[in-house]
Amino acid sequence: MAYQHTDATLALMKRSPVIPVMQVIDAADALAQTEALLAGGLSVLEITLRTPAALKSIEMLSRAFPEAAIGAGTVTNADQMEAAIDAGASFLVSPGMTRKLLRSARKSPVPFLPGIATATEAMTLYERGFRCMKFFPAEPAGGAKYLSSLSGPLPDLVFCPTGGIDIVKAKAYLELKNVACVGGSWMVAPALIKAGDYAAIEKLAREAAELRAA
Numbered sequence: 389m390a391y392q393h394t395d396a397t398l399a400l401m402k403r404s405p406v407i408p409v410m411q412v413i414d415a416a417d418a419l420a421q422t423e424a425l426l427a428g429g430l431s432v433l434e435i436t437l438r439t440p441a442a443l444k445s446i447e448m449l450s451r452a453f454p455e456a457a458i459g460a461g462t463v464t465n466a467d468q469m470e471a472a473i474d475a476g477a478s479f480l481v482s483p484g485m486t487r488k489l490l491r492s493a494r495k496s497p498v499p500f501l502p503g504i505a506t507a508t509e510a511m512t513l514y515e516r517g518f519r520c521m522k523f524f525p526a527e528p529a530g531g532a533k534y535l536s537s538l539s540g541p542l543p544d545l546v547f548c549p550t551g552g553i554d555i556v557k558a559k560a561y562l563e564l565k566n567v568a569c570v571g572g573s574w575m576v577a578p579a580l581i582k583a584g585d586y587a588a589i590e591k592l593a594r595e596a597a598e599l600r601a602a
């Protein structure tokens with residue numbers, strides 16, 4: 389059975405060439421990061437559920453910035469999926485996929501982007517009706533060359549590579565025909581956040597927003 393949010397997932401992936409993968413410290417930081425990223429032209433934002441402030445931030449940001457797509461990342465179990473949806477996340481991302489997550493995704497009102505790192509995992513998801521997937525961890529798993537090799541036998545699949553990507557690598561991934569967008573944290577690096585350098589975040593976001601998928 390085709391995954392019901394496939395078209396919505398694809399539209400989301402095509403909305404922006406880069407999805408920033410954010411770790412938020414607190415509400416003030418979440419707000420400042422989001423303002424900088426939006427000012428730079430990136431409007432699909434993934435807040436990882438890796439910090440205690442994540443869920444509350446998703447709730448606050450999705451109210452404050454209805455023009456942006458505020459999603460939840462690092463969704464590794466069904467309870468987190470439910471909590472992220474309750475907080476108002478407009479999409480959900482996982483580094484992988486489990487049976488339970490896929491079952492919950494079928495009931496979710498918002499798109500879910502599951503992760504794969506091998507041809508077998510990609511085929512398993514395809515068998516379950518998914519066409520859109522995260523390729524994680526992109527660089528350690530084989531990089532652009534590896535992902536490009538999947539497009540021959542698996543031409544219907546569309547990927548968002550994430551993990552170890554910077555602006556230069558992002559450009560190479562976006563040239564692949566099976567890539568719609570890339571994910572990464574380089575424009576919201578912990579050092580920039582620690583220094584409160586939101587101007588640099590805006591500048592890096594602008595540079596990322598100017599990249600284009602082939």
Ligand SMILES: O=C(O)C(=O)C[C@H](O)[C@H](O)COP(=O)(O)O
Pocket residue numbers: 409436461462463481482483524550551552553571572573574
């Ligand atoms: O949290 C998740 O859902 C993940 O899958 C991991 C993140 O996407 C990567 O940590 C981002 O990669 P970097 O750009 O190398 O920091």
